Amino acid sequence: MTDVEAAARQVMGWGESARRPGRDPVNLPMVRNWLEALGDASSAYAEEAPPAMAQVWTMGGLHHTRADDDPLGAMLAVLDEAGYTSIVATDCEQTYHRYLRYGEEVALAARLESVVGPKRTALGEGWFVTTRNIWYVGDEPVAEMMFRVLKFAPAPAEPPVEPLIRPVVNRDTAYFWEGTARGELRIQRCEACGELRHPPGPMCPSCNETKPGWLVASGLGEVYSYVVHHHPPVPGRTLPFVVALVELDEGVRLMAELDAPPDEVHIGLPVRIAFAAVDDELTMPVWRRR
Amino acid sequence: MITVGEELPPLSIDVTPTFVVSTALATRDFQDVHHDRDLAVQRGSKDIFLNILTDTGLVQRFVTDWAGPAVRVKKIAIRLGVPCYAYETLTFTGQVTEHDGNEYVVSVAGRNSLGDHVTGTVRIEVP
Numbered sequence: 001m002t003d004v005e006a007a008a009r010q011v012m013g014w015g016e017s018a019r020r021p022g023r024d025p026v027n028l029p030m031v032r033n034w035l036e037a038l039g040d041a042s043s044a045y046a047e048e049a050p051p052a053m054a055q056v057w058t059m060g061g062l063h064h065t066r067a068d069d070d071p072l073g074a075m076l077a078v079l080d081e082a083g084y085t086s087i088v089a090t091d092c093e094q095t096y097h098r099y100l101r102y103g104e105e106v107a108l109a110a111r112l113e114s115v116v117g118p119k120r121t122a123l124g125e126g127w128f129v130t131t132r133n134i135w136y137v138g139d140e141p142v143a144e145m146m147f148r149v150l151k152f153a154p155a156p157a158e159p160p161v162e163p164l165i166r167p168v169v170n171r172d173t174a175y176f177w178e179g180t181a182r183g184e185l186r187i188q189r190c191e192a193c194g195e196l197r198h199p200p201g202p203m204c205p206s207c208n209e210t211k212p213g214w215l216v217a218s219g220l221g222e223v224y225s226y227v228v229h230h231h232p233p234v235p236g237r238t239l240p241f242v243v244a245l246v247e248l249d250e251g252v253r254l255m256a257e258l259d260a261p262p263d264e265v266h267i268g269l270p271v272r273i274a275f276a277a278v279d280d281e282l283t284m285p286v287w288r289r290r
Numbered sequence: 291m292i293t294v295g296e297e298l299p300p301l302s303i304d305v306t307p308t309f310v311v312s313t314a315l316a317t318r319d320f321q322d323v324h325h326d327r328d329l330a331v332q333r334g335s336k337d338i339f340l341n342i343l344t345d346t347g348l349v350q351r352f353v354t355d356w357a358g359p360a361v362r363v364k365k366i367a368i369r370l371g372v373p374c375y376a377y378e379t380l381t382f383t384g385q386v387t388e389h390d391g392n393e394y395v396v397s398v399a400g401r402n403s404l405g406d407h408v409t410g411t412v413r414i415e416v417p
Contacts, residue, residue, distance in 0.1 A: 030316075037316035038344065039303070040351040044359035051363045052350040055343055059318035092342055093367035 007078040008115035017069040019107035022057040026100045048099035054143035058108035071112035072131045079151040091148040126152025180283040186214040198252040219273035221246040228262040258287040298356045298384035307376040317343035337375040352382040353412045361414045368410035378402040
């Protein structure tokens, strides 16, 4: 038997709690407030109160504290202690043996009916706690309520799926990404004047011609400059990581992640290009030491 | 004359913050999540929301609006679903599902934009 089950057995053994009287007798002003708030225009309540108000007469009020022998309070404390800290009500069944007349004094007693669990639920693992309230006028039971709550340990939130930041592929840059997918580092070359350029663009900054072509670079170069990225977090990356601007042997510079511990990176570090397949559609260039 | 299968006229409640607060207080329920939006949000709710005593009261109203003042309500059994936050519209629909002597069972659902807020049955006795 678990601790929770042992505690439940004990609280069930208490049987019915002492009867706690309502603050006021069943009265017309409270009924009229209730009808007004709920928008209920029924004419049925001139002599008797609405049956659905049964619980209202014994509500604890603004400064309510639970009695020591209140079985729900006792069981909730046990479950709080056991780590089931959240609560949601699941069922409420009220049975009215008769309607209440104005002037009647109502008192409430309660007992623990069952504690069932631990159950796996959509909200987390928890216990269903069922109590029964019985309202009395004198010794006559006039209404009853089965009330069930789920007392649960909130399931840890699923880590959000991190969207990968994807490079924008367009007509100017498609050749580059098609290259990385094939294990080639392609550098744009003006078909008019032969000038190499990176990053890609539609027009040659040297001769202003719009005839871009490309060549496959050796993939060898040296670190021209670099940063160590500590913050903010980047999806799919473990911090810190190095981003290096590398001057290729061909003369242009290309920025990519440098796969090396930050304290081993320096300007002039010889590197070569490698390719990291992210998924079927994307392969990223990455620098490695050589 | 009530017949099994008969549908009740739907009832739509405009659940304004005033409605949530005034019904909570009229049922003597002073829990902060029913009247203090800041605390309700702090506790993980979107807004203040209806309390259970009001749900029971609204289910009773829905059935007695249709059945009239002479019927006696014997039992209200509700299952609680999604919360009903301020600014929701709560719409009750119902149907007579059982008949036994002069007692009838009405099956009831109260839905809002999030789904089923309350579902259950009401047993009534007609004179």
